[in-house]
Amino acid sequence: KAGVTQTPRYLIKTRGQQVTLSCSPISGHRSVSWYQQTPGQGLQFLFEYFSETQRNKGNFPGRFSGRQFSNSRSEMNVSTLELGDSALYLCASSLRGSTNEKLFFGSGTQLSVL
Amino acid sequence: QKEVEQDPGPLSVPEGAIVSLNCTYSNSAFQYFMWYRQYSRKGPELLMYTYSSGNKEDGRFTAQVDKSSKYISLFIRDSQPSDSATYLCAMASGGGTSYGKLTFGQGTILTVHP
Numbered sequence: 272k273a274g275v276t277q278t279p280r281y282l283i284k285t286r287g288q289q290v291t292l293s294c295s296p297i298s299g300h301r302s303v304s305w306y307q308q309t310p311g312q313g314l315q316f317l318f319e320y321f322s323e324t325q326r327n328k329g330n331f332p333g334r335f336s337g338r339q340f341s342n343s344r345s346e347m348n349v350s351t352l353e354l355g356d357s358a359l360y361l362c363a364s365s366l367r368g369s370t371n372e373k374l375f376f377g378s379g380t381q382l383s384v385l
Numbered sequence: 386q387k388e389v390e391q392d393p394g395p396l397s398v399p400e401g402a403i404v405s406l407n408c409t410y411s412n413s414a415f416q417y418f419m420w421y422r423q424y425s426r427k428g429p430e431l432l433m434y435t436y437s438s439g440n441k442e443d444g445r446f447t448a449q450v451d452k453s454s455k456y457i458s459l460f461i462r463d464s465q466p467s468d469s470a471t472y473l474c475a476m477a478s479g480g481g482t483s484y485g486k487l488t489f490g491q492g493t494i495l496t497v498h499p
Contacts, residue, residue: 275428304485313492314429314473319485327484361428368484370417370477371436376428 273298275377277362283383289350292380294362296343300375302368303345305337308359308379320345321368349382357384388412391474391490400499404461408474408490411455415476415488418450420459423471423492432472433459464497471495 276295284290296303304327305317316329320339337347343364349356359379365372391408398404406420417436421429433448435441435457441448447460457476461468471494475487 277428302485314475314487314489316486316488321484327486329486363428363485365485370479370483370486373419373431373434374485374487375431376421378426378428381426 275362275364275375277360277377277380279380280378281381281383283385284352285385286352286354288352289348290352290382292347292360292362292382294345294347294364294377296345296362296364297375300364300366301343302365302372303339303343304363304365304368304374305345305347306361306363306376307331308361309357314361317347319368326368352384354384356382358382386411387491388488389474389476389490392493393491395494395496397496397498398464400464400466400497402464402497404464404468404495404497406459406461406472406474406493406495408457409455410457410476410488412476412478412488413452413455414478416479417477418448418457419475419477419487420446420448421473421475421489422468423473425470429473429475466497466499469496 304319319327339345361379420433438452449458471492473492474490
């Protein structure tokens, strides 16, 4: 069974630009969560999608948004990039997103903002 | 104060040593406790998953949860150089408001030298 796939693996952008990251969950998983990982703040929850609906959201500004498609694939968008947005963005999937389920992570997209 | 505290280390041990990794937490709503291992440039990989208090063993790994003290541990027996990685504790509460959301510790960097 293929794992969680994230593309691209690396991205370099400049301040003020916007970026879109993609995530394909494990086959059969309908919940997709996004996390930001930085050396200073560690892993922080961004949001969760299930059946094309955002059900949960972390404490990030509105510049961070996402969506989920009918095939459960998800995209995350960051607009008006800031230097502090440089991070590893991780996508995770589970069957239904319940907290008693195991969460499986992709390898992430490393975003550098110059 | 962070909800989950984890000593970032780094921790360096000789091959064959017993490793003890710990996290404390302040949110009494946490019911599900996990340990993830993360290699450089990879996403976190689930190692251990426990519900409520008690011990769980899987091969060389033992996870302990003490809810009364708000303290969790991971023990690695007969440590190997391949165990060198960052170890992250993670926790989740129950209920619908927690869809897809894990709260992580900062991670402990472990090096096992031959």
